[in-house]
Structures are given as structure tokens and as C-alpha cells.
Amino acid sequence: MSLLEVKNLQVRVEDREILHGLSLTVNPGEVHAIMGPNGSGKSTLSHVIAGKPGYEVTGGEILFRGEDLLEMSPDERAAKGVFLAFQYPVEIPGVATMNFLRTALNAQRKARGESEFSTPDFLKKVREVAARLNIPQEMLRRGVNVGFSGGEKKRNEILQMALFEPAVCILDEMDSGLDIDALRVAADGVNALRSPERAMVVITHYQRLLNYIVPDFVHVMSKGRVVKSGGKELALELEASGYAQFEDAA
Amino acid sequence: MNVVVAKTETGRAMSDAFAIARDRLAGTGKVADYRRQAFDAYAREGLPHRRIEDWKYTDLRALMREVLPLAPAPDGPALSRAGSALKLHAVAGARRLVLVDGVFAPKLSELGDPENGLGIRTLREVLEAGDAARHTQLFAPDNSNPMVALNSAMMTDGMVIDVADGAVLTEPLHIVHIASGGTPAAMVTRSMLRLGKDSGATLVESYIAADGAKAYQAHDSLIVSIGNHARLDHVRLVEDGSDAFNISSAIVTLGAHAHFNTFGMTSGANVSRYQATIAFAGEGSRVETNGVNLLNGRQHADTTLFLDHAVPHCDSREVFRAVVDDRGHSVFQGRIIVRPKAQKTDAKMMTRALLLSDEAEADNKPELEIFADDVTCGHGATTGALDESLLFYLRARGLSEKEAQALLIQAFVGEAIESIANDTLRELAISAAQRWLEARG
Numbered sequence: 001m002s003l004l005e006v007k008n009l010q011v012r013v014e015d016r017e018i019l020h021g022l023s024l025t026v027n028p029g030e031v032h033a034i035m036g037p038n039g040s041g042k043s044t045l046s047h048v049i050a051g052k053p054g055y056e057v058t059g060g061e062i063l064f065r066g067e068d069l070l071e072m073s074p075d076e077r078a079a080k081g082v083f084l085a086f087q088y089p090v091e092i093p094g095v096a097t098m099n100f101l102r103t104a105l106n107a108q109r110k111a112r113g114e115s116e117f118s119t120p121d122f123l124k125k126v127r128e129v130a131a132r133l134n135i136p137q138e139m140l141r142r143g144v145n146v147g148f149s150g151g152e153k154k155r156n157e158i159l160q161m162a163l164f165e166p167a168v169c170i171l172d173e174m175d176s177g178l179d180i181d182a183l184r185v186a187a188d189g190v191n192a193l194r195s196p197e198r199a200m201v202v203i204t205h206y207q208r209l210l211n212y213i214v215p216d217f218v219h220v221m222s223k224g225r226v227v228k229s230g231g232k233e234l235a236l237e238l239e240a241s242g243y244a245q246f247e248d249a250a
Numbered sequence: 251m252n253v254v255v256a257k258t259e260t261g262r263a264m265s266d267a268f269a270i271a272r273d274r275l276a277g278t279g280k281v282a283d284y285r286r287q288a289f290d291a292y293a294r295e296g297l298p299h300r301r302i303e304d305w306k307y308t309d310l311r312a313l314m315r316e317v318l319p320l321a322p323a324p325d326g327p328a329l330s331r332a333g334s335a336l337k338l339h340a341v342a343g344a345r346r347l348v349l350v351d352g353v354f355a356p357k358l359s360e361l362g363d364p365e366n367g368l369g370i371r372t373l374r375e376v377l378e379a380g381d382a383a384r385h386t387q388l389f390a391p392d393n394s395n396p397m398v399a400l401n402s403a404m405m406t407d408g409m410v411i412d413v414a415d416g417a418v419l420t421e422p423l424h425i426v427h428i429a430s431g432g433t434p435a436a437m438v439t440r441s442m443l444r445l446g447k448d449s450g451a452t453l454v455e456s457y458i459a460a461d462g463a464k465a466y467q468a469h470d471s472l473i474v475s476i477g478n479h480a481r482l483d484h485v486r487l488v489e490d491g492s493d494a495f496n497i498s499s500a501i502v503t504l505g506a507h508a509h510f511n512t513f514g515m516t517s518g519a520n521v522s523r524y525q526a527t528i529a530f531a532g533e534g535s536r537v538e539t540n541g542v543n544l545l546n547g548r549q550h551a552d553t554t555l556f557l558d559h560a561v562p563h564c565d566s567r568e569v570f571r572a573v574v575d576d577r578g579h580s581v582f583q584g585r586i587i588v589r590p591k592a593q594k595t596d597a598k599m600m601t602r603a604l605l606l607s608d609e610a611e612a613d614n615k616p617e618l619e620i621f622a623d624d625v626t627c628g629h630g631a632t633t634g635a636l637d638e639s640l641l642f643y644l645r646a647r648g649l650s651e652k653e654a655q656a657l658l659i660q661a662f663v664g665e666a667i668e669s670i671a672n673d674t675l676r677e678l679a680i681s682a683a684q685r686w687l688e689a690r691g
Contacts, residue, residue: 103653
């Protein structure tokens with residue numbers, strides 16, 4: 001069974017249809033890149049998979065391990081193993097990062113019927129993961145993302161990914177706002193989490209990110225549907241010729 | 251015409267209650283005269299109603315209808331019910347002073363070892379003793395506010411605490427008001443705290459009830475004077491029963507270079523009003539007043555603060571947060587007066603309300619009256635719902651809707667709670683907020 005199956009998905013926001021019959025199949029261990037110009041519906045796809053309110057699914061379905069994902073609340077999806085790394089992670093003043101991480105981790109474990117982490121076990125795990133990702137303890141003592149640079153916010157997303165161990169990771173424009181060094185650090189973090197059980201969907205506007213996170217499949221989106229799929233060489237082709245050729249195809 | 255009739259009826263019913271209660275009320279001679287004058291002042295006005303500007307959001311005539319007869323002095327079973335209620339709210343290491351149904355309960359109290367410079371007596375003792383000067387202080391609040399006047403007339407007991415010059419108390423003082431849950435009745439109490447110069451103390455006040463307590467009424471007042479260079483930290487937690495009324499007043503005066511840090515949180519009671527008057531009488535003093543209302547169901551909570559900058563070079567900071575769910579109603583009235591002489595006053599007031607449902611209501615009335623020209627004064631107010639993008643982020647990480655809300659609510663009230671200097675007391679406030687959040691389910 002596929003891990004994630006998006007079938008003929010149609011999505012509206014208010015009166016405008018954004019996705020018009022998008023399909024995508026993701027198996028364990030695979031890394032898929034979704035590329036496309038601004039406004040092609042890439043972020044909408046990531047939001048609908050994660051369950052963000054404000055989108056109306058008018059047709060099609062999303063299955064996660066064969067289960068209807070669209071019937072689940074965002075927290076149920078998270079507990080099942082769906083993780084969205086946000087393009088713009090929000091700042092939450094007054095909520096301590098450690099408290100947030102522990103509440104989230106234990107909420108997911110509880111929902112899966114697993115035992116909650118004790119404080120010492122949790123601290124040990126976070127320190128371990130943070131050290132691997134070069135995240136200083138000082139960052140963890142602040143409010144969630146408060147005063148973080150763009151790079152720090154993305155590292156915090158990857159820290160959560162490492163901590164929650166999701167089955168499928170959707171990375172929404174992970175490269176936006178990052179300089180080349182920050183991008184490399186973030187990509188290394190993501191690569192370390194690649195495994196035969198885990199799938200990733202990397203959404204990006206630029207080919208640059210794919211030099212660091214090398215995909216197995218590349219899909220080109222235009223005007224709300226996938227217009228071309230191929231291997232990693234498709235990304236290079238796009239880099240050379242641009243998106244214009246697909247605007248017409250859609 | 252209706253108004254007059256209502257006044258008369260309220261007055262007559264109360265007058266009987268006063269007559270009945272009179273032989274239970276401590277003090278004779280001058281004290282009895284003070285009580286009678288206070289009662290007459292109350293009876294002329296009756297319960298305050300919405301046509302009185304200061305009470306326009308909290309119409310006690312509609313909400314409370316009547317003042318109940320005084321609660322009987324607690325018997326054995328009442329004390330034992332109160333004792334069980336106390337367990338959850340005891341503060342480790344504090345001197346605990348417990349008032350059950352408005353009467354000091356020595357068995358539930360823990361006065362601790364005597365400390366130099368600390369004197370603790372009950373109001374009843376003080377009213378029965380022939381200390382005319384002290385009686386004058388206890389009846390100092392004028393009778394213009396009807397609920398203060400009623401309190402002066404009917405107060406049965408309370409704590410009278412003196413901290414001598416230079417004494418800095420090591421342990422917090424904790425006054426616990428417990429309704430034992432017998433027949434619905436009124437508890438009328440008054441406490442007084444006087445801090446000498448260069449002294450320091452921490453006072454905690456808790457209002458709680460035994461399980462199943464019905465629509466009782468807590469009428470309380472606190473008279474505080476803080477001497478020159480003295481500091482008082484004050485925490486007030488209203489966790490009364492869900493049918494209860496809590497009408498409390500505080501009258502605070504600061505000397506020169508004094509410091510008053512006060513935090514109040516109301517998560518209990520069906521209808522509550524906390525009216526505090528804080529007056530600067532000496533230069534170079536500072537007041538920080540922080541408050542939180544956590545309301546749901548049909549709870550109504552009114553915090554009315556009056557800061558009186560009468561002298562130059564004083565600072566005041568007011569931070570108020572309201573979280574209102576269901577059909578709850580939060581009221582904040584913040585009046586600051588800067589009198590002509592009070593140059594170099596620095597007064598700021600910031601209130602924020604978080605509405606969790608469409609029917610929740612928060613009224614906010616700042617009033618700044620500035621009669622001096624070289625001052626810094628400001629106020630701000632916001633009202634809104636929880637931020638959807640923050641909620642989604644938290645839910646995408648596995649938190650249920652309630653858990654995500656709880657985390658954001660904690661953060662919202664956290665800024666006010668952080669103002670509590672003492673770690674133990676901050677934890678106490680956090681657990682009270684936690685209890686409210688858990689009760690939401």
C-alpha cells in the first residue's frame with residue numbers, strides 16, 4: 001500500500017478553484033520534489049494535506065496508508081505521522097519551546113496509545129536531537145520561534161521532525177529566506193532523517209534546494225495540477241528552460 | 251419611582267437583618283455607632299445598580315438581588331468540610347489564617363512561631379478591645395461606596411496584622427476565606443495590614459468553598475497601609491464556588507519610597523467585583539497591579555481599580571488580562587487620577603481581553619484624569635480571539651483543539667502571572683489557572 005495517495009484532488013478557497021484534479025503517489029523511502037511557479041498551488045497542496053482550515057475540498061481524496069486523511073483533524077493527522085514543515089513557522093510568545101515540544105510529543109504518543117515520555121527521558125531525547133542539528137540549548141529556552149532568524153526557525157522545524165519521527169514529511173518552501181550556509185545546515189538535517197520507512201515531499205520554487213536534498217522523483221505543477229513527472233534530471237531541465245513551457249501545457 | 255421603591259424594600263429587608271445580626275456583631279459604644287452610621291449610609295442607597303456610573307456593568311440589584319443573612323458561626327461539621335477544601339490551597343511555609351463562614355478558625359490556622367515585629371489578632375478581638383485609635387483606622391473608609399459601607403456595618407471577623415518598623419517577614423501571610431457550604435448565607439469580613447517603615451511582607455488571600463457550596467456571598471474588605479520604604483507583595487486568588495458571589499474591596503495607602511506589587515486572579519464565583527483604591531501619599535513610590543479574569547459559563551467578574559496619584563514622582567503599572575468563554579462577562583474599569591501636585595507621575599495601564607466564544611463579553615473602561623502637566627500617562631486596550639495561525643501550527647504538531655487553546659491561554663495570562671516575585675506564589679497562581687483550564691475539559 002502506498003504511504004500517501006492524492007487522487008484527483010480539487011480544492012477551492014472561497015470562490016476560486018486552486019487545485020483542479022491533482023494526483024500524487026508517495027511510497028515509503030521516496031523523496032518527491034514538487035516544483036512550480038508562484039501561484040501554481042504548491043502550498044495549497046501542503047496545507048490541505050496537513051488539514052489547515054479555510055480550504056474546501058470539492059473533489060478527489062487523500063489516503064494515508066489507505067485511510068481517508070481528509071476525515072481527520074490536523075492533530076489526528078500529526079499523530080498518524082504526517083508532518084508539515086512550515087514555510088513561515090509562526091512565533092508563539094509566552095509558550096516555552098521545551099514545554100511546546102513535550103506537550104506535542106506526548107499528545108501524539110497518547111493519541112497512538114503509546115506511553116508518554118517522562119521529563120528526564122524527554123530532556124535526554126531533545127538534547128540528543130538538538131546536538132545532532134547544532135541547535136544550542138539557549139534557543140530551546142526561548143518562546144517558540146520568538147526572535148529566531150529564518151535559519152533558526154527552519155532548524156526548529158527539522159528538530160521537531162526528528163523528534164516526532166513522522167512517516168511522511170512535507171517540506172513547504174524550506175529554502176525561502178535562507179542563505180546558502182543556512183540552507184546547507186537545514187538540508188543536512190533533512191538528509192539525516194531520510195530512511196527506507198520515511199517519505200518526503202519537498203516543495204520548492206527553485207532547483208537550488210534539490211542540489212542538497214536530492215529527490216527520487218520530480219513533479220512540475222502548473223495551474224493546480226501536475227503537468228509533468230520525471231526523475232531528478234527534470235529539475236535540471238527546468239533550471240535551464242524555466243517554467244514557461246509548462247504554463248501552456250496546463 | 252421604581253428606584254425609590256426598590257431602595258426602600260432593599261433597605262427595609264436589610265434593616266431587619268442588621269437588627270437581627272446586631273448582637274452577633276463585635277464592638278460596643280463608638281464601634282456600634284460606626285456600624286450604625288455605615289448601615290444607614292448603605293440603607294439609603296441599597297444595592298448599587300446600573301444607573302450608578304461606577305456600577306453600570308455590574309448591576310448588583312439585578313445580579314444579586316439581596317444581601318443574605320449572616321452565616322452562622324461554623325460548627326464541627328462545617329469546620330471539617332472547610333478543612334477538606336483547604337488541602338488543595340494550602341501554601342507550604344506560609345502562616346495560614348483561616349476564616350470559615352466569616353469567623354476565624356484557629357484549628358484550621360497555622361500561625362507558626364512568633365516572629366519579632368509581627369502582630370496578628372482577629373478583627374473581633376480588636377473591635378472588642380478598647381483601642382479607639384485602631385477603631386478609627388478600621389472604620390476609616392468613608393461610607394460613600396455602599397458595599398464598603400455594608401461591610402463596615404456587618405463585618406464579623408477578619409485578621410488585623412501589624413508589621414513593625416524594619417521587620418521583613420520571612421514567611422508569607424495567607425488569609426484563606428472558606429465557605430463551608432451550609433445554608434446559603436453571607437460572610438462579611440474585614441482585614442487590616444499595616445506595614446511599618448522599612449518593613450516587608452507577602453500577603454496571599456484565597457477565596458474557596460467546600461464541595462457543593464451553594465449561592466453564598468463573600469463580602470470582604472482589606473485595609474492596607476505601607477510605610478515609608480516598605481514593600482508589600484500581594485496575591486489574591488478568587489476560586490469561590492460556581493454559584494457564589496464575591497464582593498471585595500481593598501483600600502491601600504503607600505508612604506514614601508514604598509513598593510506595592512499586587513496580583514489578582516478570578517477564576518471562581520458566579521458574580522464577583524473587586525474594587526481597589528490605591529493612593530500614593532508619599533513621593534518616590536511604585537505600584538504594580540496585575541490581574542487576570544478566567545471566566546466561562548455565565549460568570550461575571552468586575553475588576554475596578556482606582557489609582558490616586560496625589561503626590562509627585564510615583565510610578566504605577568497596571569496589566570490586566572481577561573479570558574472569557576461561553577457567556578462569561580469580564581469588566582475592567584481602570585481609573586487613574588493625577589492630581590495637580592503630582593508632577594513626574596509615570597502611570598501606564600494595559601488591558602487585553604481574549605474572547606473564546608461569540609457570546610463572551612469584555613468591557614473595558616479606562617479613565618485618565620490628569621491635572622498635572624509634567625507626567626507620562628498611557629493606556630491601551632485590545633480585544634480579540636485566539637490567533638488562528640498559531641492554533642493551526644499547534645494542531646499540526648499534534649495538540650487537540652483544547653490543548654492548543656490551553657497553551658495559548660497560558661501564554662496570554664502568563665505575562666501577568668510572571669509579575670509575581672515569589673516562586674511559590676507564582677506556582678500557586680499557575681496551578682489555579684491550570685485548574686480552570688482543566689475544568690474546561
